[in-house]
Amino acid sequence: MLERILEFVFPAQCAACDAAGSGLCARCFPARDPVSRTLPTLRVRALGRYEGALRDAILALKNGRRDVARELGRRLGPLAPGGAQLVPVPTSARRLRERGMDGVRAIAEEIAAREPATCVAAALVQLGDAAQQGRSREERLHARGRFRLARALPHATGEIVLVDDVVTTGATLEDCAATLRGAGYAVARALAVAVAETDVGAPLPKQ
Ligand SMILES: [Zn+2]
Numbered sequence: 169m170l171e172r173i174l175e176f177v178f179p180a181q182c183a184a185c186d187a188a189g190s191g192l193c194a195r196c197f198p199a200r201d202p203v204s205r206t207l208p209t210l211r212v213r214a215l216g217r218y219e220g221a222l223r224d225a226i227l228a229l230k231n232g233r234r235d236v237a238r239e240l241g242r243r244l245g246p247l248a249p250g251g252a253q254l255v256p257v258p259t260s261a262r263r264l265r266e267r268g269m270d271g272v273r274a275i276a277e278e279i280a281a282r283e284p285a286t287c288v289a290a291a292l293v294q295l296g297d298a299a300q301q302g303r304s305r306e307e308r309l310h311a312r313g314r315f316r317l318a319r320a321l322p323h324a325t326g327e328i329v330l331v332d333d334v335v336t337t338g339a340t341l342e343d344c345a346a347t348l349r350g351a352g353y354a355v356a357r358a359l360a361v362a363v364a365e366t367d368v369g370a371p372l373p374k375q
Pocket of ligand 1: 196197
């Protein structure tokens with residue numbers, strides 16, 4: 169029912185070519201093998217590289233497009249381990265006010281609605297600007313500890329998997345993982361829509 173209301177309020181349209189039907193059409197981004205990116209302590213799986221139609225989709229997501237979040241969640245769902253506890257990387261409070269939607273959380277919720285997985289929304293929160301004051305711009309860009317655990321994760325057996333939109337340096341995901349580990353949770357994997365670089369030897373997306 170909610171899905172139908174959302175479809176009515178936000179009719180799906182491809183972020184790359186505007187075709188009606190889904191937030192990212194099969195012509196602009198055909199089904200393909202996922203790509204991998206290995207970070208210091210995390211293994212990331214993603215739909216592809218941050219370019220072309222996938223880049224268009226992520227920009228639309230950042231602008232609050234729920235139809236795009238639904239389609240990206242549909243495509244990422246099969247990459248989630250069975251029973252996964254999905255922890256979305258949170259957006260800042262300011263961005264949430266501006267956009268009206270946390271796109272990464274919307275993707276994680278879509279995955280949880282489709283797959284045997286749960287979304288632990290708002291487990292992590294980004295520290296506010298106040299916490300960043302006194303740090304230089306350089307320090308802010310590279311600082312660890314930009315997140316805190318806002319609620320305990322349920323005592324479930326499912327593997328904890330972080331979810332993000334685009335992985336560039338991987339510093340944000342590592343920061344989130346360190347926050348979770350600091351609270352005693354094990355985490356070794358992440359799902360992302362796109363990665364800026366893939367592992368050497370990993371299959372590159374066909375264009
Ligand atoms: Zn398209």
